[in-house]
Amino acid sequence: MPTNQISFEARLAAVSAPSFMQALCNIRHGIERETLRVNDNGTISSEPHPQALGAALTHTWITTDFSESLLEFITPPETDVVTSISQLNDIHKFTYESIGEQYLWPMSMPCFIDEHTDIPIARYGSSNIARMKEVYREGLHNRYGSMMQVISGVHFNFSLPDEFWQQWCDLHGETWNKDTQSDYYFGLIRNFKRFAWIIPYLYGASPALCSSFIAHKDVKHKFDTVGKGTLYMPYATSLRMSDLGYTSSSQANLKICYNDLSTYVSSLRGAIGKKAPDYAHLGCDEQNGWQQLNDNVLQIENELYSPIRPKQIAKSLEMPTNALQDRGVSYLEVRSLDVNPYSNVGIDIEQFHFLDTFLVYCLLAPSEKFDEASRPLSQQNITDVVERGRDPALRLSNNGEPILLKDWGQQLIIELRKVAVLLDEAKQTSVHIEAVNKQYEKFMDPTTTPSGKWLKTLLDNDMDNGELGMALAKKYKAQAHNIPYIHLSKADFVAEALVSENAQKEIESPDDKDFTQFVSDYFGKRVACDHEM
Template identity: 35%
Template sequence: MYWNFPEMIKLFSGEDKSNMLSEGNFGVERESQRVTSSGNLALTPHPSVFGDKFENPRITTDFSESQIEMITPPLKSASEVYSVLKDIDAEVRDGITKGELLWPLSMPPKLPNEEDIPVAQFPDTKEGREKQIYRNGLALRYGKKMQMISGIHYNFSFDDKLIEFLYGEFKIEKSKREFIDEIYFSLTRNFLRYHWLLIYLFGASPMCDETYHSVICSELEKIEKRCPCCAGVIKEFNKFATSLRVSRFGYSDTDEKKYNVYFNSLKEYENKLKEMMRAKSEKYSKLGVYKDGVQIQLNGNLLQTESEFYAPIRFKRNIKKGETQLTALVNRGVEYIEIRILDINPFEEVGIGIVEMNFLQVFNVFCLFEEGKFIDEEEMEKINTNHQLVALLGRSKDLMLYKYDGSKTPLKDFSEDIFEKLRMVAKVMDKNSVEKIYSESVEIQYKKLYNIELLPSERIYREIKDKERSYIEFGIERANIQRGEKNERKLF
């Protein structure tokens, strides 16, 4: 990129510039399964009170008919997003079938047999049919159980004032659109390098119900065939996992490794995704595109559409009629980023807290300030390895991670290096504020390095193990607590 970290800290230390770092456009998409009072997946249709799935901008479904998706509009602060998400959450709880609950965890509730899991239904229109066939294809390729995992997507873009300031300050001899793309691609490369820290701090899916074990057993069989020496360690995941959801036992892109997307430029991003959407998959082609005259997947390629590309972070652009997300990006550039690795936190009323969102803003600015060198195949291998290590073994006190100079280091030491910079960023962001919300968010997360009992993943593990109850019993308790919190809020 055009700068380095010390230079950017110095540049924004002036009181007239620091406010630009906390401003922007923010949004959240939160998925949640509807369940019965006993923790079984609800098999009822998407409530009609929420209207057409295509027309309601706040409440729709994701993969399954039982999987509610709540969407905030873009807003000017994280606190506004949190407030609106609470309102949408309350509307959902009012609208779902009496006796049903919203599942408060990312890993699924008690699931029925594969064939009984209800895929989301859409109108018999061109768009509706495409969505239907795409979901049927996902079920065919990965199994319905894996698609029942839920999470939180956090959307963000910088304020135009910040973009204008940087564009003028560094006298860029490129169009502003090219400059904006480069900013977000540089931020994304640094996000990939360090996002393992977010998995450690916010991972909240260390365990799952036994009805999901068939997915895990299938993956363990693959691991034992490819890497027998790894299998024994990975089987310890129950003790040390932070996030099964983002591990190879959840959403995984292991079949896409040879098409690694390095996020070095929009052109590379476009070419790689198009290549994956064109590449014939022997495995998926064998499944067939039609069965008994009915289309069961969009195609037999590695990706049916670009939406099937599972990445920790993605670029987004509001689309126009006739565009796909990718063509919108190519035509008009990056508008915002979508962070996709956040688990639902069962200890938060709406699955994510304001402190977490404030920390994410500090983390995004840190990723902007870092130099953002290009990623190559060797570094991407370390990035992917660190991701899996922290997701499956993050709570192990002996965990070693790969630094990008080729060395290995304890997770805590690597984290200390990052937190040193996060503190500097937060201090600059708080310069004109009395409350110091960004510095406070950093210190709250820093404590988790030396007290794992503060980690959501450890709290969940202990709540289940120490009280000798099941994953489902824990989920039902948290769901009822959240429902109670909503009722109390209405009283006042």
């Protein structure tokens, strides 16, 4: 039977079988949390990556993203949510102990930054891989500006276990393999994109920004002002996800296809290979200076801005699209979460439970393939929600039909409660239904959303974003000193720093290939290193 003819209710009933329920207990999660190192006065740190944190190129848990000052904390895939949160606490604790008088910025939009030159691009050593990562970042700076690149987010990695997929394919009369598993992951992705507006509404926490963020830039948005220099939009939820933030107008015309793995890979490769006239003036060789890796629309796959990505663990010197094509989708990376400023680690346990429920729902619900008319509707919904999601009059487009955000949200909550009950029964708990019910309250009262709470604090106290951010940064650093290590000890971090430094040296010692040849080989063979660019 074609999968879209199987109803949500029929699938929900099927996965209530004991064998399915056991498999649902083994959903795995991993977190990538980004955060800026800042000084006591709330400005971005210009100091290099702390030596105590090891080599950012090769460290297991602590690396950098765009900037030397933009840390990224990584937890391994775990089935136990409490374990993931505890690992994040351990990483934060050791980092606080290693950065002296500096702090970790607790929100998505950056602190006060006077000039883009104040943002030091991340460095990774002397190897060709290190230089390639650095040139890629130079390209991001030249294409979009450094300010956009130091916006922080939380990436939520999610996968269902093999035993689930085996039974799921049996249910649909199909053979379980990388292709069928990938097809169902892409069905989940399409539903996620249809309902993606719900994430910035429920968890967006960036309705305001420092005026330095848009200094010397022409913006179409109309802002109100609070404090000495904080700009806000009255109904905004996540300016991080707006065209002011972590998006790219140059990618607006890309038609990346999410209907199946092969069309996704081919459309993404097409973007990587497509020349971009806007970037042609930037050097991409030794003669003209390495200002970018190439002058294509995307330098590499990771430059694509998307609220969710299909992922496969890449081998050494393997391009992500090659890994996907060869071994299929093994997990999903949800990229639309703002840093939660009300959590000391940027995400709380309730968010885990809701996201599990939401992602399982996106799998169980029938998922029609996108066509040319439906593709832009989901993006317009996101745009409307991030800019004015708390406006009671906001209407979104549900399959082309206008609907009040509040009404659509309540409809989704009804369906999500059914999935939450299933997951709670499987795990003998009540955490999923509690998490879903908590979100229902946000649809009833937008002021209870993180963006609503954040903006109310600013307005009630005529306070700047930076002032509130620093208050929380100092609070969380003080808390970290008073909690014990749980899963990873201080000795573990000291040992890993040494291991990472030795691993970087091993990469550098035999690396004598000319960089131009290295880049040519990289793209000629469609390969990429196993570390995220």
